[in-house]
Amino acid sequence: MKRFNQLKKAVLTAFALCLFILGPTVDAATWTITYPRPIDDSDARTQYPIALLKLALDKTGVNYELRPSDRILLTGKAMRQLRENREVNVVWSMTDSQREKELTPIRIPIAKGLIGLRVFVINQSKKAKFDGVLSLNDMRKLVPVQGEEWPDTKILQANGFNVFTVPEFREAYDMIKQGKGDFFPRSVMEVNAELEAQGRRNNLYLEPAMALYYPTAMYYFVSSSNKTLANLIETGLNRAIEDGSFDALFESTYAPILASLRVNERKIYTLENPLLPIETPLTNSALWYKRTMDASKK
Known part of the structure; x- marks a missing residue:
């Protein structure tokens, strides 16, 4: 009986995951996904991560409500709340080894290393x-x-x-x-x-x-106990990469900014990053902005 119950639980878990991944073919309940409220709701720095998260979720076809937390949460506090499964269930931030130990990272650099x-x-x-x-x-x-x-x-x-x-x-x-x-x-x-x-x-x-x-990545992070949400976001991001909508959003957002800052004319000094986890997908050139990856050490 114990083995039967374990098998039943595994099947139900797999079925729940399929509900997320299959998306459009399933009439599922609405999932509320909460991110940290910024100091200013019009803060331009948050517009791209939110837009990309919406794009990824739309690619899965799930029913969702994406909303900010009830109170303002700066990154440090938001990460602590996420670890404790309180107030938020997704945060975007720069990665390091400690954060990847405490939380589940979706290892797709959302801003291509910028x-x-x-x-x-x-x-x-x-x-x-x-x-x-x-x-x-x-x-x-x-x-x-x-x-x-x-x-x-x-x-x-x-x-x-x-x-x-x-x-x-x-x-x-x-x-x-x-x-x-x-x-x-x-x-x-x-x-x-x-x-x-x-x-x-x-x-x-x-x-x-x-x-x-310095080589680093900004990821979406979720609680270590929320593998289903991690798989959902990763699936949506990969679909957006495959159909070109990820790159289109990135270019429309950051190409004007990079031009205004004259990035290609700047002398760039490259640093080592000893905090970079070995799992960082540095070898996948499609995930990175080319100018930063080509920057030479001077």
Whole structure:
């Protein structure tokens, strides 16, 4: 009887998974999928991850409701809540080995590695410091500002930087405005929207000629106990890759931003990433933005 019950449970679990994967052929109940509410619901940085998640879910044909959490959740808090199966059941964030141990990553880089391509927000009074940067060793003499719990902080430290840390990104902007630290490395995905939100009348300045790059990925993460949702999102993303809709959304979102930042004209200094899990699909060139992957170490 015990063996029969185990078999019955396995069959039911497999059937439930099929309901998700088969999608259009099944009239299933509506699934509520909750993501972290941003500080501002109009935050441009969240528009692409949400749009891509909707695209992936649509590709599976399941009935779903995608909605933000009831309260604002910054990344660190959102990841903790996700581990405890509270408030949210999907979060997108940069990966590292610890996060992949505690949660289930869907190992498809949703922004093709752009999260690791960093331009520099600086105080206008410090422009001259960057005129003297001719090598990565010169860059290491400058002090970057980063968040206390961010994987980026450990990556920069492992590459010889003395990092000034703050609890969250708004405080990092405050530090730069006050002239503390030398630069705030921000992903090309984020920087335009963030500077726009800071307003025009301030002493912030986007350094125009350089960037840092380290190989990393932004993934969707779900709870380690929610394999069905992980399979659902992965299936939808793969279908979007196969039919070209993933790339179309990526290009329409980021091509204008990359052009405005003149990424192809910048000198890019490439760093090592000791936090990168070995499972990261670096060899699948279709998943990565080509300019960042071709960046040479200088």
